[in-house]
Amino acid sequence: MEDSQLSGNINQQPTQKPVILGAGQRISDQDYKAAIADLAYADQLLQDPSPENTDNTAPVSTVTLIKEVANSLLKWTKTGFNAVTEEIYHIRIAACKTCPHFVNPPHDKGLLYKIAGADVHHKSTCNLCGCVIKTKARLPHDTCPDADANKPGFNRWGELVPYK
Numbered sequence: 405m406e407d408s409q410l411s412g413n414i415n416q417q418p419t420q421k422p423v424i425l426g427a428g429q430r431i432s433d434q435d436y437k438a439a440i441a442d443l444a445y446a447d448q449l450l451q452d453p454s455p456e457n458t459d460n461t462a463p464v465s466t467v468t469l470i471k472e473v474a475n476s477l478l479k480w481t482k483t484g485f486n487a488v489t490e491e492i493y494h495i496r497i498a499a500c501k502t503c504p505h506f507v508n509p510p511h512d513k514g515l516l517y518k519i520a521g522a523d524v525h526h527k528s529t530c531n532l533c534g535c536v537i538k539t540k541a542r543l544p545h546d547t548c549p550d551a552d553a554n555k556p557g558f559n560r561w562g563e564l565v566p567y568k
């Protein structure tokens with residue numbers, strides 16, 4: 405993924421419906437519902453057993469991804485659509501860029517990821533949670549799902565792993 409594709413400020417992202425997860429902080433209820441509807445629609449398209457959609461090897465299923473995105477959007481509404489500071493954002497992005505889980509979106513879910521604002525031709529997603537990193541790294545309620553093997557109790561973003 406190019407640096408320019410990771411460095412977009414969430415406040416500068418266009419708010420048109422197709423760029424669901426890149427929407428501005430002040431996304432309206434109407435846009436929020438449209439985003440969810442678009443993801444559901446994309447999911448239906450991706451269920452079509454066309455030759456392009458036969459790769460089922462991706463670790464995160466489309467249904468799981470839809471739920472993850474919907475849950476994340478819901479949590480984001482509860483934070484008042486806040487974003488992390490630029491400093492935290494860049495720390496998170498730097499960690500992802502060196503992570504083996506930072507990958508191109510799965511080929512069979514290209515449309516879904518495109519709708520979610522991912523660069524489908526470059527590394528732009530996490531293959532553990534299925535999230536689009538440039539968006540995930542902006543969200544205060546979101547965090548890295550993988551533990552840092554060299555730093556017990558912390559994840560790859562250098563953040564404390566929540567106690568369960």
Ligand code: SF4
Nearest residue numbers: 500503530548550560
């Ligand atoms: S969120 Fe964590 S596990 Fe996923 S790509 Fe980034 S550093 Fe790796």
